[in-house]
Amino acid sequence: MDRDLALSLVRVTEIAAIASARYMGRGDKTGADQAAVDGMRAAFSLVDTKGEVVIGEGELDEAPMLYIGEEIGRGMDVEADIAVDPLDGTTLVAKGLPNAMSVIAMAPKGCLLKAPDTYMKKIAVGPKAKGAINIDASVEENLLAxxxxxxxxxxxxxxxxxxxxxxxxxxxxxxRIGARIKLFGEGDVASAIATCFEHTGVDIMMNIGGAPEGVIAAAAIKCLGGDFQGKLTPMSKEEVKRCKKLGWTDERLNHYLSIDDLAKGDDIFFAATG
Structure with missing residues (x-):
């Protein structure tokens, strides 16, 4: 994958973000999300890749566009896994608040985890703390490390x-341990990425949020030299069924996912506009 492709992905996120920006502060998060989806899908028709959506807007029966398994791009030689969130932070846009983003992660075919639509326990840090985290350790052990x-x-x-x-x-x-907390309402991906930039004042993210967003965040943080770990945490029988449908056995669910499990290799692209 090359620089021209990277710039094309940036343009795709820009188009999605601009489309949803028209709904800023209008109280219509559904409209904002749909505008972002429409803009992103149209923009992808000009991208020189043969991509498969592995993280998207849902299954085929749930989403007419950018659904899991959909092939997007102009069908060129480059085969890729694509993870998208046309609008991460729909409520933020509806309320006129900052930190909403349009995001894309792309990697060679087979390199992005096909995560079920369930919850994921997550922990993320920037480059200086790479290797210090362990999602199976206690909160105190992680903070000390x-x-x-x-x-x-x-x-x-x-x-x-x-x-x-x-x-x-x-x-x-x-x-109780003595650390400070910066709470966020929405924008799971943006909050994870914030750990990689010193000016944000954020050192570590600890969270339970969407697994699809976890894959996108892991890809972004890998590009930035940070570290990320996750563990699927289904919270209902329906979520357990979704996991089993994608081949997640009980044993596999009990294992943590490293950043390399979520986004394999070094040939990874991430683009965001917010």
Whole structure:
């Protein structure tokens, strides 16, 4: 894959973002999302690749465009896995708030994990803390390891966590340990990527969010030299069925996913516009 293709992906995210921006602050998150989907799908018709959507808007019966398994691009020689989120942060756009993004990850065929539409436990850090995280370790062990890697006191560490009821005990534990917390409402991918940029003030993300967004975030963070781990965490019988449908056995569900499990190799592209 080459530079021209990378620039084409940037243009695709720009078109999707511009389309959804017309809904900024209008209270219509469905309209904003549909505008982004329409813009992204149309823009992909000009991209020189033979891509398969592995992370998209849902199954064929759930989404008419950018559905899982759809072939997109102009059908050229480059075969690729494509993960898309035309609008990560639909509510943010509807409310006129910042941090919504249109995102794409692309890698050679077979290199992006086909994640089921379920929850994923996630932990992400930037380049300076690469190798310090372990999703199977305790919260305190992870915070201590990241603090050591960054040469910081725990009290100077900032953890970003989504402001959801399911994170109540996690938030309480992080505060008990003594680290700071930066809560976010939406924008799972943007919050994970924030760990890779010092100016954000975010050192580590700990979260339970969508598995598809986890794959996209892992691809982005790999491009930026950071680290990411995940573990599928289905929260209902329906989510368990989705996992089993894609071949996830109980044993496989119990194993953590490294950044290389989620996005294999080094020939990975990520583009975002927000």
């Amino acid at each position: 990241v603090a050591r890697a960054l040469n910081k006191d725990i009290s100077d560490l900032t953890v970003t966590i989504q402001d959801r009821e399911r994170h109540k005990s996690l938030i309480e534990e992080v505060r």
